[in-house]
Amino acid sequence: GFKEVNDSLGHSVGDRVLQASAKRLKELIANNNNGYVARFGGDEFIATCSCNTKREAEDIAESIIHSFRENFAHNNAQLQLGCSLGTVFFPDDGVTTEELIRKADTAMYHAKNSGRNTFAFFEPSMLQDVMLKNTIKNKLQNALRDEKLEIYYQPLVNLRDMSISGFEALLRWEDEDLGEVRPDLFIPIAEQTGLIFHLDRWVLRTASKQVKIWRDKFDRPFNLSVNFSPTNFHHREMMPWIHNDLAQESGLEWVELEVTERLVLNYDDNVIQGLEELLKLGVSFSIDDFGTGYSSLGYIKKFSHILSKIKIDRLFVHEIINHSSDRALVQSIVTLAKSLNIEVLAEGVESRRQEDVLIQLGCDYAQGFIYEKP
Ligand code: G
Numbered sequence: 001g002f003k004e005v006n007d008s009l010g011h012s013v014g015d016r017v018l019q020a021s022a023k024r025l026k027e028l029i030a031n032n033n034n035g036y037v038a039r040f041g042g043d044e045f046i047a048t049c050s051c052n053t054k055r056e057a058e059d060i061a062e063s064i065i066h067s068f069r070e071n072f073a074h075n076n077a078q079l080q081l082g083c084s085l086g087t088v089f090f091p092d093d094g095v096t097t098e099e100l101i102r103k104a105d106t107a108m109y110h111a112k113n114s115g116r117n118t119f120a121f122f123e124p125s126m127l128q129d130v131m132l133k134n135t136i137k138n139k140l141q142n143a144l145r146d147e148k149l150e151i152y153y154q155p156l157v158n159l160r161d162m163s164i165s166g167f168e169a170l171l172r173w174e175d176e177d178l179g180e181v182r183p184d185l186f187i188p189i190a191e192q193t194g195l196i197f198h199l200d201r202w203v204l205r206t207a208s209k210q211v212k213i214w215r216d217k218f219d220r221p222f223n224l225s226v227n228f229s230p231t232n233f234h235h236r237e238m239m240p241w242i243h244n245d246l247a248q249e250s251g252l253e254w255v256e257l258e259v260t261e262r263l264v265l266n267y268d269d270n271v272i273q274g275l276e277e278l279l280k281l282g283v284s285f286s287i288d289d290f291g292t293g294y295s296s297l298g299y300i301k302k303f304s305h306i307l308s309k310i311k312i313d314r315l316f317v318h319e320i321i322n323h324s325s326d327r328a329l330v331q332s333i334v335t336l337a338k339s340l341n342i343e344v345l346a347e348g349v350e351s352r353r354q355e356d357v358l359i360q361l362g363c364d365y366a367q368g369f370i371y372e373k374p
């Protein structure tokens, strides 16, 4: 969290936090373990110490994480920071400084990705992860450029009369070497690299054309749902895209963007402004995979004015027959949504019995293999 300190409180405060961090590290490493601490650059430190066992190294790593749990004091404010640690062993993991630092760095990023404020010991498989990620990143970029991506469509069913109310667009990618790559794998990578913004725009543009054709051909007011990554709101081209490109498009009033609860994690001015501009253009919003993330009733209330639909995650729909707790949960989501004028869709419906219960509970829409696969 160091960047935030620098950005919001200024570099001199940042400098003092670095000094205080160095002090904490030195107390744990230099004094107790006959070791050495150095600042590597930015907010990164390197420390060496001698350990006889892996267990001993674990204890030191844990004590460092622990010491960063304590707030940093600045004037009267308390700064909550944390640290992520990557650990390597000499000579097992390498004998040159360069190799050891590179592997420690890899392990540190691994620790960051597994939720921060934790440590990781380097493992060779981490390098493979990095290589695979790089391969996917490059190949995905080319696939988008060469129009090798495909969109699958899954119908959304209105439970009142069983008509098709619209379609969700789902990205699919088959690579010559890698075979079929699942979105679960490539979407997070695309989010880390910013490519997701270009993917999501492409899906929106391409799927709009397709659904427009079906609307005309069948003379039905089909809607289109597109998954829209929360990270897009922080892309520097987001506002220009809305104003220059999207504003020219017609038919946005039948387009719905599916966002996940992650949107509230980085809820700042960019998000608020982006949401408002999109609403002005007639776009509507739904919450995808509801119930699996950071769901809080408080924020559903806060967002009720911009939400048109809640999509209940298939996890809850799956057990709705066998578990009364899941049934109760779906019931309460429906009740809450109704009182706020938000519609409810159940994802992953696979059986008639599930469908029956969902209708009983007052669900408005359903989606799942029982109707059609994507
Ligand atoms: O379709 P499938 O179950 O494999 O999707 C896996 C995940 O990938 C889902 O969470 C889905 O929302 C996401 N996903 C699929 N297509 C897109 C897309 O075009 N853009 C974004 N941002 N996510 C997508």
Ligand code: G
Pocket: 154, 170, 227, 288, 289, 314, 347, 348, 349, 350, 367, 368, 369, 370, 374
């Ligand atoms: O995260 P999101 O809700 O966007 O993911 C949608 C994905 O859910 C689709 O890509 C599809 O593969 C999957 N899906 C759709 N219907 C069903 C279903 O009935 N059962 C299961 N297991 N998955 C489904």
Ligand code: MN
Pocket: 168, 227, 258, 288, 289
């Ligand atoms: Mn979705």
